[in-house]
Amino acid sequence: MEAFEKIDTDVTLVMAGAASYCDEYSRELRTHASDKIRMLDWVAGETLDELLTNAMVFVLPSDMEGLSLALLDAMGAGLCVLTSDVPENREVVEGAGFMFQRGSSADLAERLHFLIVNPAVREAAGRTAKKRIEEQYQWQNVAEDIEQAYFNIMGWKLPELAIRKPNASAVSVGDGMARRVG
Numbered sequence: 001m002e003a004f005e006k007i008d009t010d011v012t013l014v015m016a017g018a019a020s021y022c023d024e025y026s027r028e029l030r031t032h033a034s035d036k037i038r039m040l041d042w043v044a045g046e047t048l049d050e051l052l053t054n055a056m057v058f059v060l061p062s063d064m065e066g067l068s069l070a071l072l073d074a075m076g077a078g079l080c081v082l083t084s085d086v087p088e089n090r091e092v093v094e095g096a097g098f099m100f101q102r103g104s105s106a107d108l109a110e111r112l113h114f115l116i117v118n119p120a121v122r123e124a125a126g127r128t129a130k131k132r133i134e135e136q137y138q139w140q141n142v143a144e145d146i147e148q149a150y151f152n153i154m155g156w157k158l159p160e161l162a163i164r165k166p167n168a169s170a171v172s173v174g175d176g177m178a179r180r181v182g
Helices: 024-030 045-054 069-076 087-093 105-116 118-136 139-154
Strands: 013-016 037-040 057-060 080-084 098-102
Touching: 013 045, 045 069, 057 069, 057 105, 069 080, 069 087, 069 118, 080 087, 080 105, 080 118, 098 105, 105 118, 105 139
Parallel strands: 013 037, 057 080, 080 098
Antiparallel strands: none
């Protein structure tokens, strides 16, 4: 929020998500809500689809992260992504999006401003991000690779029936939205 407030732009910042508890930090963030900064709670379904299809840039400024499903959703939707340079984000985004120095609102503001004023760069990055998800983060392929790894560790041969090709009914991230099952 601090980085966004440094930028002279007519773009609106939408912050989506909520903690399972309300702490001082969450309350402080909400004090910044205005016409230029919209605060949403947890979003899913049509609301999430609407955000992902209309957003200019997806920003993930976390100090510590695992493999972010929100980041995968944004990339799968073809959005340009800008994340902190923590190792978990770097692994997913490097070469398919943009990063800023973790904890540096100045670096975040500079990179965000660059992306806001360069639509062609955003569009190219969004296409690259979507391709990354299509090639490396298809859940059917990931599950098959994990299954194969377990069989290899155990010294077993994977049964022929388990060796399968993805089909049209397989869960897909590349159709524009990552879908979580279960």
